Structure formats: C-alpha cells, structure tokens
Amino acid sequence: MNDFYPIGMKGQKWGQKEKAEWLAQVSVQRSYQEEVVSKIIALADRFLVDQYGLLQYGDKSFPLYVLKTMEWDPSKPTVLITGGVHGYETSGVQGALLFLETEAHRYQNSFNLLAIPCVSPWGYEVINRWNALALDPNRSFYPDSPAPESANLLKLVDKYNQSILVHFDLHETTDSDESEFRRALAAREGEEYIPGEIPDGFYTVGDTDNPQSEFQKAVIQSVGRVTHIAEADSKGEIIGSPLEQKGVINYPMKKLGLCGGITNSQYSTTTEVYPDSVKVTDDDCNKAQVAAIIGGLDYVVDRMINNELS
Template identity: 50%
Template sequence: MATSHFYPVGTPGQPWGDDERTQWRQRQIVQRSHARDVVEVLQDLPGTLEVVQYGELETGPDRYPLLAVVSRDWDEALPTALVTGGVHGYETSGVHGALQFLQQHAGDYSGRLNLVVVPCVCPWGYERIQRWNHDAVDPNRSFRNGGLIVESAALMNWIDAQGVKPLVHLDLHETTDSDAHEFDPALASRDGKAWVPETIPDGFYVIGNSENPEHAFQKALIAAVEPITHIAPADSQGHLVGLPLQSHGVVWGESRSIGACAGFTDARFATTTEVYPDSPRTNAAECNAAQVAAVRAGLDFALAAR
C-alpha cells in the first residue's frame, strides 16, 4: 500500500473525524444556483402539474426548499411513477433531464398515470457540484432505516405519508471523470482505506436492482437511449463499474440493501440510469435527452406491462 496520501484532507489509514469533515466542507465552493436553475424553472410548468414542498434543508446560513412535482389530476385508480434526480448533486443531467421531462413530456401521461418527479434531491450538493451532502455523507447510501440524512429522510417520510406506491421508479445519475480523480479518492480518505482506482465506463448504462432486476425493462431503456448517445461497452473483464454485464448496457447492483434511492420503494420496475457526460462523443444536451428518453421508455414499458 502506498504511504503517501492521495487526497488533500485526512491522514492515511485514519477515518475522518469532525475536523476533517470541516476541512473538506471548507473546500466546497458554490458554483451554481439551485434557486435559479431548479426553483425558478418549476414555477413555469404545464397546468397539469403541481409543485409541492415536502421538506426543507438547512445547512448553516443556507436554506433550500425540497420540492416535488406531482400530477394535479391525481387518480388513485391509476398507477404511479416516481422519477428522482440530483441524489448526487454534481450529476447535472439527472437534475436537468428531470426538468426537461416535466417541461416537454409530462403532459403525455396525464390521465394514464400519476407522476411524482423530484428533480433535485440534494440541492446543497447541486450548488457545489459535489457527490456528498453537507456532512460528507453519500445520499445514495442513505435511503434506509427511515432515511439516514435529511435529504433521504424527508423524501422517504413524505412518500410514505402520501401513500405513494410507485409501479416504476427511475433514479437519474451520471458516472463522471470526477469520480476517478475526486470522489473515489475522497471516499477512501474519509473511510481511512486504500484508494483503488477504477475505470470509468464510456457511455450510458443502467443498474437494475439485483433484488428484482426486470431484465426486459432495463433493456427497453437501453434501446430508447442508444439512438441519442452511445452505450457503454464492458471492460476487459466483462464488467461495468465492477459489476458483471448482463446484456448490452445493463448490470445488476444492490439497491435496497445499500440504501440507494432506486431501492427505497417497492416499485416493480426500478433502475438507476448512468450517463457519461465527459465523453468526447457526447455533450450536455445529449445527456439530458438521454435521461428523458430513459424516463419515457421506463414509463411506457411499465404502462404496457402492468
């Protein structure tokens, strides 16, 4: 094991304490606005949709409304779809793909299913282009035991209180080069472990819940996205992010057991989408469009299969 440290915060082999978390937090700089990019956009949606505040995030002087968009004409006889973005705030197309879906396509599902769309689960991370929350906790490992942090607990409690039982849940993510040079080293440092570099897949892929993978559902998303952006090939071991490839662009991963957002409901059809925005073969607009295509394909598949 290398003895030199690989991250500016922490001591090799020692998990972080409060001092290290404070040092890490002081390195995080606001780079964009949740109020402008998300809150303002949500004020101009089709009349079939309603914006509701399900909680508030307070981090020092910063206060963020936690917002969801729901179908105004909610019908208990219809199935429900849950779409979440920005669980990792730095994953831009998850947030903007969810917003684009609301603006351009949500109306197509009026009278067919009930929509619940949460475009930005973690606004503090969105503003700082950061994977973790204010306390250096990964939100996508926190959707268990009623929610381990405010961001997960507020959403889980609200979903439960509303009696939302989604048929389908699409959680929109990205895999980026910053995973390799920032977030993975930070994770190893935080936990006092050795940093083992990983290969970042070049392209779009999906992670189906290994507890209930629904292979045909996952393949339908890949088929819808492939005309828009390239699909990630497997590495030399036949894996994507360390998981065995099941079919073109599809892997299985634990969701509920690790506290991932895609696993906190009993949705029959659930997935985590992963876009690769740093590829020279794509751009931000295509990444947003890929997320939208995946959402539409997931909703259409679930409606046809129920």
C-alpha cells in the same frame, strides 16, 4: 498524509476536524434557485408544486420541491422520478425537468406522476457527491437516516409507496467520480484508494432482487437512439459489476441504501449518463435521461394494454 487525497491521515477515518477541513474547501459554483427552482415554478400551471422539506446548512436554507399530477387519480398507478440525489450529476436534475416540460403530458392518462427533480440542492450548488455533513445521500436511504436529503425523501415517498409502479432514479457517472469522489471516500474511511475505470457511455443499474431485464432492455434501446451505450471493460464488468446484458448491471438496492430501493415498485431503474464523453453535449445528456423514461414507460404501458402486469 494520504498520497491520493490532501485531507486525512493514511489508514485513519476522518473525524470532525477532517470533515470541517473538507467542508471549508467546498464552494458555491451555481445557483439552485436560478437553475432549478425557477424551472419548477414555471411548471406550476401543469403540475401541483409542493414543498416537502427544508434543508438547513449553516445560514443557508434550501426548500425541497415535489411536482405531482394536478388531477391525482387514486385508481391509476404512480410513476416516481427522482433526480439530483447526487447534486453534481447535472443531467439527473435537468433531464427530469426536461421530461416534465416536454413529454410528461403523454403519460398522464395512464399514470399519476410524482417527480423530485433535485433531492440534494446543496450538492447541486457546490457540484459535489456528498452533502455538507460529508455523507453520501445515495448510501443513506434507510430508517433514521443521518442524511437529511434522504430522510426527507423517504418520508415523502412513504405516503405513496403502495401505488408506485415505476421508479426512475436519474444519475450520471463522471470522470470526477474517479479523480475526486472515490479518492475522498477512501480517505474518509481510512482505506486504500484502488483506481477504477469510468465507462464511456450510458448504462443502467437494475435491482439484484428484482432485475426486470426486459424493462431495462427497453430503457437501453430508447437511450441508444440518443447517445452511445457503455461497453463492458476487459473483465466483462461496468464499475466493478458484471454485465447482465448490453448496458445493464445490477446492485442490491435496498441492502446498499440506494435511492433505487426506496419503493416496492415492480419496475425500477437507475440511469447512468456519461457527460464527459467527447461524443456528447449537455443537451444530449438531458435528452438521454428523457429517452430513458420514455423507453421504460412505453414498455410498461404496452404491458398494461396487454394485461401482462403481474
């Protein structure tokens, strides 16, 4: 057996037996219907609510919802907001909903809004990074994706891709990333588990191929008024990537199959809230996600006003 995870044999990738064993130890811990869908339906007086897909795992189905600007104007650029790609990252879901409820009206003169608050509802209910197939949706955004969460979102976004100017993908980095999910990943892949370090604070992940450093800086400055920003570790890194500026690292989004790479938007950021800090509450985490969107959109609006968009 692995000495770091209770499922699988050391040095061997999981087969169907191990995946079934993993799935059997997952349990429902909260309600997508009560905590997410009810809030989406409550916004139906302000946004057009559509079902863009349906997940089916066993005997349970999960409708997938998108909220759109009610008076859609093709002449305006589109802002895409995605949350809950990893269902266990709670503030990604609740932060997106809080923005739609409290702040979205401020930006509807400038943009069309397209929001998917919970991409992975099964993961939300069982508080897990993976889907029921033991796949990570946020490594599965590529053609013919085996993850239905990713495939459904790709199909939806493809209809709007040409108009999407800005994309916010709302995430968290949790202590359970290290205590559970990275261990599970190493076991699934038959690899050695190498311990990492969870940063204490908020950070963003930009796109290596389109970093937009001033946009990322505006997001960080806005969030810094709500919660603390992560510092680099002793190697000058955050989760193994070099720090580009305060609170910012970059990933090759499209190459890694990440949600942050599903559009050709000029501006894109993946937010990473740290909910396990003793310095924050759940409410602080949700507000940090809202602040990230506000900071980014205010930056883009200023550039639009000054005719500085390329």
